[in-house]
Amino acid sequence: MKRLAVVLFAVAVAVAVAVLVTPSVLADAAPDGAAIYKAKCAVCHGADGKGQTTMGKNLKIKDLGAEEVQKIKNEELNKIITDGKGKMPAYKDKLDQAQIDAVIAHIRSFAPKKK
């Protein structure tokens, strides 16, 4: 019977370790820019980046895919997202640099496809 107790204990420890380790493994994976955008930005900017949301229309948000936004350099986009701009909230306390980079990459996907 003692053996069984040892085996059960070992299994319990293995499960506990797996549970504790898994989230940190996920956190280390490259952030998913599309998912972050959908969770944090789409309320205002719209899932397609065009800003055709109630918030977007009220705030007169530009189409993120428009040339005037797409021509903004990454460093500048980084600053807008980090520090905010006008009614646009600052994300420095909510997203880390890797997440902001991933979101910028996602904004680039709104650019009109070159034929």
Ligand code: HEC
């Ligand atoms: C509460 C609504 C709101 C949310 C949420 C929001 N934004 Fe904005 N965003 C704005 C507004 C309003 C502007 C226009 C700011 C200005 O020019 O005064 C803006 C501007 C921008 C711009 C610059 C484009 C321009 O119009 O000059 C970028 C890039 C941007 N947002 C990215 C994001 C990203 C990425 C997120 C999510 C991490 C996000 N925004 C979340 C409201 C929002």
